[in-house]
Amino acid sequence: MIEKETFGRRQQAIEQFRRSAGSPELFGKSQQLADYWFNLKKSGLLPEKKTINPRDLQSLLPQIVMLERDEAGLFKVRLSGTGITELWGIEPTGKEFLAHAALQNRDKVQSLLQSALQQPCGLIMRYDDLYTDGRLIQTEFALFPIRMSANQTQILFGVISAADHEEQSWPQPLLATAFYRIKNFQFVSVGGGTPTPADDC
Template identity: 25%
Template sequence: MQALKTQEEIDAASRDWRDLPGFADVHDYWQSLRRGNDLPRAEDVDLLALIPWLPELSLLDMAAPGEIICRFAGTAIAERLGHDITGRNICLQQSVAMRDRARKAYEKMAQQPCGMLARYTNHYNTGFQGTVCTFYLPLIVTANGSTRLLGTGNREEKADYAPPIEESIIATDVTSVTWLDIGFGTPEKEG
């Protein structure tokens, strides 16, 4: 039996993604890069145009199934995690229990394509457990036709404390996944 959600949890889950700091701005920038109905190309993204949102920005490359390489992680992300995840396989930074679910969600964004708003809890090396909301949009990497994901995050509220750990773990629990139709529909099931 699933526990009843608090009003705060219901309110947080139902908030429109455009109300979260920076999400609408990053979406509007992404939208400005589209050529007709095509996805924006990764090579067209100018990080200097995103300076106000750089601390929470990430770029992830879909290298292979289960191999999603972080090409860029902003300073706020590195500060939260206690280390820089640039160059690392993001799947290996996630809790073992969530890796398959996360991998499938990233793959759905590439295959559909669609945007995704994910709310999840991180377990930081300090023992702090905090909720983060990340908004992802797909980009085309033209050299090989693979997909890169442009993400922007927003730290929401603290969740709890646990014993300190050696290295922070991303997504020990996923609160919600909301798909965003960017012109190609959305997956039938959540990731």
């Protein structure tokens, strides 16, 4: 049974997200993922991985990503869709998520991911990735925390997608530098509030 207070906080979080989701307007896949996550069955504030049904995510599967924090505090790509491989030109599964991140933004993104697990809350970020032909591709991720099981470590589950007009540019060169330029980000309350970003974020 969900405690009445927990249920109330979750409903407030859903309403708050829906009010704010249009500013700045989210990419379509980010909005779909957020709506799906908020409708998952929860244990407390978070769903368990077993509640995710791939059949309900057919249109999102190519862009799906799952990040797990290892003992060293690094985020590893536990699972990634074929669309992400096509987008980056590399297979990221099993590798460090921030391996190609711009040095000037790596610590910032790492800190935000860490905050999304600790609070916990959702994190949506829009940024430009730099490719080997010099092009900048506008990209967005939407990540939300889930549990592997009731008592296990949380992971971040979500989507990574390019702007719709960018997705028609394939085939393309390889990803050179991820998070080359961060445009904006927002934490999304899932019922427990959101972190206060550090001044340098």
